[in-house]
Amino acid sequence: MRNLELAGRSPVHGAKGMAATSHPLATLAAVQMLQSGGNAMDAAVAACAVQCVVEPESTGIGGDCFVLYAPGGGGEVLAFNGSGRAPAAATAARLRGLGVEKIERQTPHAVTVPGAIDAWFQLLRDHGTRDLGGVLGPAIGYAKDGYPIHSRVHTDWRDSAEVLGADPTASRIFLPGGQVPAVGALHRQPELAATLERIAREGRDGFYAGPVAQDIVSYLNGLGGLHSLEDFAAAAGEYTAPIKTAYRGTDIYECPPNGQGLLALEMLNILSDLLPGVPGPLAPERLHFAIEAARLAYSDRDSLLADPAQSDVPVARLLSAAYADKQRARIDPARAMTDLPPAVLPAHGDTVYISVVDKDRNAVSFINSLFNSFGSGLVSPKSGVTLQNRGESFVLDPDHPNCIAPGKRPMHTIIPGMAVKDGRAVMPFGVMGGHYQAMGHAWFLANMLDFGLDVQEAIDLPRLYAGAEGPVEVESGVPAAAVAALQALGHETIAPDKPIGGAQAIWIDHGEGVLTGGSDPRKDGCALGY
Numbered sequence: 001m002r003n004l005e006l007a008g009r010s011p012v013h014g015a016k017g018m019a020a021t022s023h024p025l026a027t028l029a030a031v032q033m034l035q036s037g038g039n040a041m042d043a044a045v046a047a048c049a050v051q052c053v054v055e056p057e058s059t060g061i062g063g064d065c066f067v068l069y070a071p072g073g074g075g076e077v078l079a080f081n082g083s084g085r086a087p088a089a090a091t092a093a094r095l096r097g098l099g100v101e102k103i104e105r106q107t108p109h110a111v112t113v114p115g116a117i118d119a120w121f122q123l124l125r126d127h128g129t130r131d132l133g134g135v136l137g138p139a140i141g142y143a144k145d146g147y148p149i150h151s152r153v154h155t156d157w158r159d160s161a162e163v164l165g166a167d168p169t170a171s172r173i174f175l176p177g178g179q180v181p182a183v184g185a186l187h188r189q190p191e192l193a194a195t196l197e198r199i200a201r202e203g204r205d206g207f208y209a210g211p212v213a214q215d216i217v218s219y220l221n222g223l224g225g226l227h228s229l230e231d232f233a234a235a236a237g238e239y240t241a242p243i244k245t246a247y248r249g250t251d252i253y254e255c256p257p258n259g260q261g262l263l264a265l266e267m268l269n270i271l272s273d274l275l276p277g278v279p280g281p282l283a284p285e286r287l288h289f290a291i292e293a294a295r296l297a298y299s300d301r302d303s304l305l306a307d308p309a310q311s312d313v314p315v316a317r318l319l320s321a322a323y324a325d326k327q328r329a330r331i332d333p334a335r336a337m338t339d340l341p342p343a344v345l346p347a348h349g350d351t352v353y354i355s356v357v358d359k360d361r362n363a364v365s366f367i368n369s370l371f372n373s374f375g376s377g378l379v380s381p382k383s384g385v386t387l388q389n390r391g392e393s394f395v396l397d398p399d400h401p402n403c404i405a406p407g408k409r410p411m412h413t414i415i416p417g418m419a420v421k422d423g424r425a426v427m428p429f430g431v432m433g434g435h436y437q438a439m440g441h442a443w444f445l446a447n448m449l450d451f452g453l454d455v456q457e458a459i460d461l462p463r464l465y466a467g468a469e470g471p472v473e474v475e476s477g478v479p480a481a482a483v484a485a486l487q488a489l490g491h492e493t494i495a496p497d498k499p500i501g502g503a504q505a506i507w508i509d510h511g512e513g514v515l516t517g518g519s520d521p522r523k524d525g526c527a528l529g530y
Helices: 024-035 040-054 092-097 116-127 137-145 151-159 161-165 168-174 190-202 210-222 229-233 261-271 284-304 321-328 436-449 455-460 480-488
Strands: 012-014 018-021 064-070 078-082 238-240 243-247 250-254 350-357 363-371 416-421 424-432 472-474 502-509 514-519 526-529
Touching: 012 018, 012 526, 018 024, 018 040, 018 502, 018 514, 024 040, 024 137, 024 350, 024 526, 040 064, 040 116, 040 137, 040 190, 040 350, 040 363, 064 116, 064 416, 064 424, 078 116, 137 190, 151 161, 161 168, 190 210, 210 229, 243 261, 250 261, 250 436, 261 284, 261 321, 261 416, 261 436, 284 321, 284 436, 284 480, 350 424, 350 502, 363 416, 363 424, 416 436, 424 436, 436 455, 436 502, 455 502, 455 514, 472 480
Parallel strands: none
Antiparallel strands: 012 514, 018 350, 018 526, 064 078, 064 363, 078 238, 243 250, 250 416, 350 363, 416 424, 424 502, 502 514, 514 526
16 A cells, blocks of 8 residues: 555545546546446447547557457456558558658558557447447547647647648647647547547448548558558458466466567566565566566567568467576576667557456456557548558568568557456556557566555556667666666666556456556546446
């Protein structure tokens, strides 16, 4: 339990239902959906749709979606991959013929066909009690009537002003009067409201066919993109078998590749024999082991992770005990590693993560993203859809498993998580923050399962981030003595540009019949239960 004399958040408790998101208006929409008779899936989609309006830098209907779902709080976990694909005409040779040497963020080649709306449609059809028209009302209202700008949203928005200014529609919508809206200002997106109303009436075809798809394809083609209406009509996410590992008596589930949940499991496997005996969650030993495990896992990602439908991703080998032993043996407790290959992926991104549990204990772990803040920075002029930049993660090297190809899904950073114990789902959880997410999952889970922090304390704890190479980003809350100890081991440390990631989680106490939620103070949101 936290020191109540100090600033901070207590966990939130409820018995019937709970939602935790990174924006209070989204959490409110989810709880209202639950209280009106909707279930956890209805609430998650309603909340996400709201965030696609009120947190436009982090997510949007022009983005992608992944979900883990435990019906009735049981041990069966379903995974859904709602990530978009490259256009059918997109090949590395074709792009090189167009003079493209690298897929840059603010180009049409960074835009894969958005998967979010199809994912919402399928998930509601199969596991909800409402259709799209029954959950989009709050989002439509905020887009049409306006929503107040919150503090973290404003900070991220302000940092994206140059990107927004490069696209005429993005500039018109998101820089009214040439300025980033102030904290507390009311902002509207009428074109997006009309698009959401069309989707509410027509379902997924309201996005993937007709005027909205025509607007997006025409806009991207005008910029030199290779997209077609056929690419949009063919868009479809899919259910997949989740992957898992056991950690401290709890099964941790992740979506399989093309997402990076595999890395979180690999890190946990490496750390399983390193953290016992470490004196505390911010002890230098813990920080060093977390960094080195992350270095190893991210190096694997950058060389191996891709769409398994078109590339061989050795999931079983990477999750094996023998491989964890081999990787663990590479870690020197007294010295930082220096011999890993360089990273090849773009910078951090923005995302929204949502946890919802309802009265029947249906548990939803739901994540939706544009990748970078405001995605590609490209906004379709008539429909007001901000388009993601997931294609930037592709490479043009034909020998790399993540090379762009027709209908291929890029390596994806967004990863929902689910914890299962004794045959029951006990926690939908997730950590936002682009590439950090895999390390964030391992960090958060160890905070709870190794060091005994409650769900809110585990979210609050200061963070650090280490990719396959480069300096270690360390938040200011990490003790100076611990940072000095890391530097003495050979780690170069820097301050992050902004707080590292964000997280939500809901712990399910089946015996007591109580839900306990946490939400990250690094964002604007909250957990609410009833």
